[in-house]
Amino acid sequence: MLLGVNVDHVATVRNARKTFEPDPVMAATLAILGGANGITVHLREDRRHIHDRDLRLLREVVNCELNLEMAATREMIRIALEVKPDMVTLVPEKRQELTTEGGIDVVNQKKLLKETIKKLKDGNIPVSLFINPDIMDVDISKEIGADMVEIHTGLYANAKGKRQEKELHRVIEAVKIANKLGLLANAGHGLNYFNVKSIAAIEGIRGLYIGHSIISRAVLVGIERAVREMKDLIGNRK
Numbered sequence: 001m002l003l004g005v006n007v008d009h010v011a012t013v014r015n016a017r018k019t020f021e022p023d024p025v026m027a028a029t030l031a032i033l034g035g036a037n038g039i040t041v042h043l044r045e046d047r048r049h050i051h052d053r054d055l056r057l058l059r060e061v062v063n064c065e066l067n068l069e070m071a072a073t074r075e076m077i078r079i080a081l082e083v084k085p086d087m088v089t090l091v092p093e094k095r096q097e098l099t100t101e102g103g104i105d106v107v108n109q110k111k112l113l114k115e116t117i118k119k120l121k122d123g124n125i126p127v128s129l130f131i132n133p134d135i136m137d138v139d140i141s142k143e144i145g146a147d148m149v150e151i152h153t154g155l156y157a158n159a160k161g162k163r164q165e166k167e168l169h170r171v172i173e174a175v176k177i178a179n180k181l182g183l184l185a186n187a188g189h190g191l192n193y194f195n196v197k198s199i200a201a202i203e204g205i206r207g208l209y210i211g212h213s214i215i216s217r218a219v220l221v222g223i224e225r226a227v228r229e230m231k232d233l234i235g236n237r238k
């Protein structure tokens with residue numbers, strides 16, 4: 001199972017202080033050392049976390065799969081064709097959302113998505129669509145030329161008990177249909193150390209894209225060492 005690590009929220013912390021640290025590019029390098037098979041960044045239109053420079057530097061240093069999540073806009077298509085990530089995932093974007101709230105609207109944006117996929121594929125960039133776990137959305141993804149889908153696991157991640165089982169089943173079905181149609185199937189959003197196992201166990205999933213919970217855990221598991229290093233620097237004088 002491939003693990004793509006999303007480093008957006010390293011940039012969120014950096015940007016909160018408008019400084020140079022923590023650096024998402026360094027975080028990506030360390031994630032790869034830790035075994036990540038890929039690095040994901042979402043270059044949002046409002047640039048709230050990842051910046052254009054981060055993406056360009058990542059392209060220089062990431063020697064495994066660099067996955068660019070982006071909206072289907074002219075500006076983003078131009079950037080993707082220039083930077084040449086290893087794949088693009090088309091995602092929906094809303095200015096006011098805290099994070100991506102659902103899959104892309106493949107029904108109402110069929111024409112735009114088909115044209116966007118073509119432009120990216122003409123530039124030799126494989127394209128994935130971030131979609132809700134709906135059979136129709138998988139069918140349309142195939143029809144409009146996507147190479148892959150990433151099944152949105154947000155509803156599964158936020159549900160509890162029976163509701164979560166139901167959401168898990170929707171993801172399983174979507175993956176099954178995607179595979180049947182010859183689409184590579186990934187999954188992601190809201191996955192964490194408590195809910196990932198059932199998703200990782202699904203037959204036919206190529207990879208999982210996880211960000212927020214890995215970066216959150218990194219802060220906690222790294223804090224002791226960070227404090228020790230600072231103590232060593234300032235000395236133990238009372």
Ligand SMILES: CC(=O)[C@@H](O)[C@H](O)COP(=O)(O)O
Nearest residue numbers: 008042091098099100130189
């Ligand atoms: C598409 C998706 O599920 C996430 O990668 C999300 O787009 C990340 O964006 P934020 O990091 O802004 O939440």
Ligand SMILES: NCC(=O)COP(=O)(O)O
Nearest residue numbers: 006188189190210211212
């Ligand atoms: N596409 C999902 C992703 O890249 C990471 O989402 P999250 O783990 O930050 O919710």
